[in-house]
Every structure is written in structure tokens, then in C-alpha cells.
Amino acid sequence: MAIGFLGLGIMGEGMAGCLLKDGVAGTVDTPLIIWNRTTSKCHALQAQFPDKNIQVASSPKEVVVGCTTIFSMLSTPAASKAVFEAEDGTLAGITEGKLIVDCATLAESDMKRMNDQVREVKEKGGEFLEAPVSGSKGPAAGGALIFLCAGSETVFNNEIVKSALDSMGKATHFFGTDVGRGTRAKLVVNSLMGTMMAAFSESLALSEAVGLDGNKMLEVFSQGAIATPMFTLKGPKMLTKDHSPNFPLEHATKDMSLAVDMADSAKVKYSVTKCAEEQFKRARDDDELKIEKEDFSAVFEYVHKESSSEFSETRKIG
Numbered sequence: 418m419a420i421g422f423l424g425l426g427i428m429g430e431g432m433a434g435c436l437l438k439d440g441v442a443g444t445v446d447t448p449l450i451i452w453n454r455t456t457s458k459c460h461a462l463q464a465q466f467p468d469k470n471i472q473v474a475s476s477p478k479e480v481v482v483g484c485t486t487i488f489s490m491l492s493t494p495a496a497s498k499a500v501f502e503a504e505d506g507t508l509a510g511i512t513e514g515k516l517i518v519d520c521a522t523l524a525e526s527d528m529k530r531m532n533d534q535v536r537e538v539k540e541k542g543g544e545f546l547e548a549p550v551s552g553s554k555g556p557a558a559g560g561a562l563i564f565l566c567a568g569s570e571t572v573f574n575n576e577i578v579k580s581a582l583d584s585m586g587k588a589t590h591f592f593g594t595d596v597g598r599g600t601r602a603k604l605v606v607n608s609l610m611g612t613m614m615a616a617f618s619e620s621l622a623l624s625e626a627v628g629l630d631g632n633k634m635l636e637v638f639s640q641g642a643i644a645t646p647m648f649t650l651k652g653p654k655m656l657t658k659d660h661s662p663n664f665p666l667e668h669a670t671k672d673m674s675l676a677v678d679m680a681d682s683a684k685v686k687y688s689v690t691k692c693a694e695e696q697f698k699r700a701r702d703d704d705e706l707k708i709e710k711e712d713f714s715a716v717f718e719y720v721h722k723e724s725s726s727e728f729s730e731t732r733k734i735g
Contacts, residue, residue: 418447421484423477423500425453425462429490431558432585433462439584443469452480481510486577490520494527501531508534511543516572522549524675525597532568532596546572547596549603554663562586567599608676608690611669615693617648618717621655626726631656651714660715669713670697
């Protein structure tokens, strides 16, 4: 009855922590078996929860072999593919009764490929559910993610999986048995979020450039129809150049590019988002700013760099 968790990065660490805090895993009867490419992250989680039954595996295959339910949260499509397909990877350990839940944000084709690979060993009983999440570091640690699922109903309706998703999230949505629909939903959400951040950055920069107090404008934003938790949480930090990563800029850019590709395939006009995507790409690739690993709110710094207002010029020096 052990539960497995692959990937303890910005998101995975908090998600695994929720399972431990809520007693869904880490007990005598239900140990949490973990693996991460950087093993020190596994030992750090053990140190954080010294009274929990946490076992560190030497490979993804070892996690899958030792568990019935396995959650995976890798940072990029390349990392997910490498971990999934390695000789000692996730796929190598699938046997009867294994339930694989992948929570990463990948391309739709990536999720479909992994589902097909699991189905190839379906005679052994493996099942796959895509479950990308809406939320960043804070919601991951606080159990407030939103899961956007598609794929195996067997996995989705499994009581242990339900308990785990309830522990790690505040809402779970099922978009049907066609793998890829969960990813489509996630890319729509993230592309909208990125576009909002790009516009917010420009509006905040404009406010200060024309002599308005940034904090006062944040208060105004919070009181009208455009109020959103993202502006409330990110705005004050952006004004003080605090872009500690909750959702890294490089990952946000990747998601926006995937969404733009999806829109092109669907023959949908996505021009506003395409403009925002280009801005994110330029910010990510800026060799002077070097902000690709900062929070996606750091696109605000790129806006100021490309602006020549007196305020922006002064802010650059400061």
C-alpha cells in the first residue's frame, strides 16, 4: 500500500509534504517512497518529517516496484521523458495494479505518448492518469492546487488516489478518458495567466512612469472588476524587485509556447497571447537580466529594461 512520489522540485516538495502532513502517506502501513534526481532533496524531506515513514529509492523503477500508486512531478518535458523511459525509469517498473498519476505540465503529445507506453504493458495491469495542476509553490505547499485530470477512470476513482488529490489540492476536475484534455485545460489556464502578467507588468510600469504611486495603484486594482489574487500577491513584490521563484519564468514561457502551438493547431486566433509569449521569450533569453530562473513576475524587469521613461531609467540604476 506504499505511495510513490517522483520529483521533489519547487512543486513536488510541497505536494509530497501535504501527503505526509495529512497522513495519506508516511505511516507504518503506507510509507512514502520518494525519488529525485538530486538525492539531497529526498534527505531534506526526511529531515523535515523525522517521524514519518519515508523511504528513499535509488531509481524511479524502484519507486514503481515498491508502490501501488505513483505520483510524478517533473519540471520539463525532457526531464519527464528521461525519467519515464530510462532503463531504470518509471515504465520499467510497471506491473499489475500500478497506478501512474503524472502531474507535470507537458505537451499533449507527451501525455499521449506516456499513456500509450503504459497501455503497451496493459496486460500487466498498468493504468495512467494525467493530472497537471493549476497553482504554484505556495498552493502546492498549502494543499490548494487544482488538478485537471483525464485518462483512466480506474485511477481517477481509486480511493487512495482521491485521498491524495484531496490532500494536495482544493479542487479536482475530470475532463474525460481522452488523455490530453487535462493538458489542454492546463495550457489554456497558464497562457491566460502569462498574458495577464505581461499586461499587469506594463500597466504597473506605466503607473509609476506617469507619477502614480505603485502601491496605491495596487490598491485600486484590488477594488474593481480587475481584482485577482495574482495581482494582489505578486504586485508588492514586483515593486521591490522580489522575484523569488514560485513559478519560474522559463517554465511559464514553455507553457505559453505550448499553448500558442495548441491554438495554431486548433486554428484559433491567439494574437494577444502570442505577443505576451514573445515578451516572455525575450525576457527569458535576456543575457543581461538573467532572470529565466526567477519567478515569472520578473517579466516586469524586462518591461523596465525596454522602457526609457525617467522612472524606469532611475529604477535600473537603483
